[in-house]
Amino acid sequence: xxxxxASIRSGIAAKIAGITGFQxxxxxxxxxxxxxxxxxxxxxxxxxxxxxASEDRQRRTVGVYLNTQYRVIFAYRFxxxxxxxxxYDLALDKESEVINTVLESYSTNNQFTLKYxxxxxxxxxxxxxIIITIDYTANHTx
Amino acid sequence: MAYSIIxxxxxxxxxxxxxxxxxxxxxDIAYEDGNFSFSQPDKYSExxxxxxxxxxxxxxxxxxxxxxxxxxFFRQFTDGSEAGSARDFINKSGNYAANISTGATGxxxxxxxxxxxxxxxxxxxxxxxxxxxxxxxKCICSLDFAEGDPSAFTLNFTTYGxxxxxxxx
Numbered sequence: 001x002x003x004x005x006a007s008i009r010s011g012i013a014a015k016i017a018g019i020t021g022f023q024x025x026x027x028x029x030x031x032x033x034x035x036x037x038x039x040x041x042x043x044x045x046x047x048x049x050x051x052x053a054s055e056d057r058q059r060r061t062v063g064v065y066l067n068t069q070y071r072v073i074f075a076y077r078f079x080x081x082x083x084x085x086x087x088y089d090l091a092l093d094k095e096s097e098v099i100n101t102v103l104e105s106y107s108t109n110n111q112f113t114l115k116y117x118x119x120x121x122x123x124x125x126x127x128x129x130i131i132i133t134i135d136y137t138a139n140h141t142x
Numbered sequence: 143m144a145y146s147i148i149x150x151x152x153x154x155x156x157x158x159x160x161x162x163x164x165x166x167x168x169x170d171i172a173y174e175d176g177n178f179s180f181s182q183p184d185k186y187s188e189x190x191x192x193x194x195x196x197x198x199x200x201x202x203x204x205x206x207x208x209x210x211x212x213x214x215f216f217r218q219f220t221d222g223s224e225a226g227s228a229r230d231f232i233n234k235s236g237n238y239a240a241n242i243s244t245g246a247t248g249x250x251x252x253x254x255x256x257x258x259x260x261x262x263x264x265x266x267x268x269x270x271x272x273x274x275x276x277x278x279x280k281c282i283c284s285l286d287f288a289e290g291d292p293s294a295f296t297l298n299f300t301t302y303g304x305x306x307x308x309x310x311x
C-alpha cells in the first residue's frame with residue numbers, strides 16, 4: 001500500500017488538464033513564467049518543491065509516511081483593455097475552479113489525502129498575464 | 143555474548159496485539175507514530191512511616207499495575223471481514239469478534255475482555271544474539287480518538303498480568 005510522489009503529481013495534473021482550456025506546460029515548474037514561451041493562457045505546471053517525513057516508525061513493511069508539498073502554477077492572459085477588473089476577476093474565478101477541482105476525489109491512484117494550503121498571485125510589469133500559484137499538502141506513504 | 147552496543151530507535155520497534163486463543167490471533171500495529179511507552183513501578187507501593195518528620199520505616203502496601211500507551215493513525219474504525227483494526231481487536235468486535243480474552247484463565251482472573259501486548263525491538267539485524275521483547279499480560283485497553291493531520295488513535299492500557307522480558311542471553 002502506498003502512492004509515489006510522481007503518481008500524485010500526475011494525478012493532480014490530469015485533474016487540471018480536465019478543466020476546459022488548461023494545458024500542461026512543457027517547462028519544468030521552477031522555470032514556469034521565466035521565459036516567454038512558457039507563458040500561455042491557462043498553461044499550467046504542477047511542481048513538487050519538497051517532501052518531509054511524518055512521525056512514524058518507517059517500518060519496511062509499511063513504508064515511509066510523508067507529507068509532500070505540491071505547487072500548481074498557471075497563467076491567465078489579460079486582454080489589454082479588460083485587464084482590470086474584468087480579466088482580473090475572471091482569473092480569480094479560474095483559481096477557485098482549480099483549487100476545488102484538485103481537491104475532488106481521485107478514482108485511481110487515490111491512496112493519499114490532499115489539503116489546500118494557500119495561493120499567491122503575481123502580475124508582471126507588462127500586465128499581460130497573472131501568474132497564480134496554489135500550494136497543497138499531500139499525506140501519503142511510499 | 144557481549145552486551146548490546148546498539149541503542150534502539152523507533153524504526154526498530156514493533157507492537158503486536160495478542161489474544162488468548164490456543165494459537166493466538168495477533169495483530170501487528172501499522173501506520174503509527176512509534177511512541178510506545180509503559181511504566182513499571184515497584185511491585186508494591188510504599189507506606190512511608192514518619193517519626194516527627196523523620197523517615198523511620200518503609201512498609202510494602204498494595205500491589206501495583208503497569209500502564210502504558212501508544213498512538214497509531216486512523217485508517218478505519220472497524221471491519222467485519224478484514225484483519226487490521228486495533229479498535230476491533232481490543233473490543234472483541236468486527237473481524238475479531240471470536241477472539242478469546244487472555245484474562246479468562248490464570249491468575250489474576252480478569253472479568254473484562256483483555257489482551258496481551260508485545261513490544262519487540264529488533265536486535266539480531268545489528269548483531270545482537272536475539273531481539274529484545276517485553277510482553278505485557280492481561281491488558282485492559284481503552285482508546286482515544288483525535289482528528290488531525292493525520293487523525294489518530296491513542297491506545298491506553300493497564301496491565302494486570304505483569305511484564306515478561308526476553309533478550310540476548
